[in-house]
Amino acid sequence: MTDAEVTALAAIVVAVIEAVAAWDRRQTRKDRQRAEKRAARRAEESRLSMDLMSANCALALVTAKKLAGMHTNGDVEEAMEAAKGAQDAYQDFLLSQAAGQVAKV
Structure with a gap:
């Protein structure tokens, strides 16, 4: 093999590498981009789940107050609005995720 052939072969090997x-x-x-998108979806789902748990806790506390004979003083409406808002936001998230999956097909 000549020097020119060796040089050409080396150039080809470098190009392939x-x-x-x-x-x-x-x-x-x-x-990495896919992992970042998954992490963002998980973070949003976690935030919405925490909102749902907080609203559920508020409803449970209002129920306990009422059962104990305490005055709720508008707490019921406030807790119901929080629960409805959290539930609607979570449903919107689920629908957007489902629509994204259907769009991939």
Whole structure:
């Protein structure tokens, strides 16, 4: 093999290695973006779940007050509005996630 052939072969090997490395970097970037999107969805779902739990707790406390014969002084309406709002927000989130999944198909 001549020096020119060795140089050409080395250039081809370097080009192939660089192409494989570029493909790997692209895949890594895509994987990272998917992981970030999943983390954002999980964070939103957790926030909405906490809102639901808080509203549920408010309803439970109002119920306990009423059962104990205490005055609720408008707490019932406030707790019901919080529960309805939290439930609506969670349903909207679920629908948007379902629509996103259907759109992928």
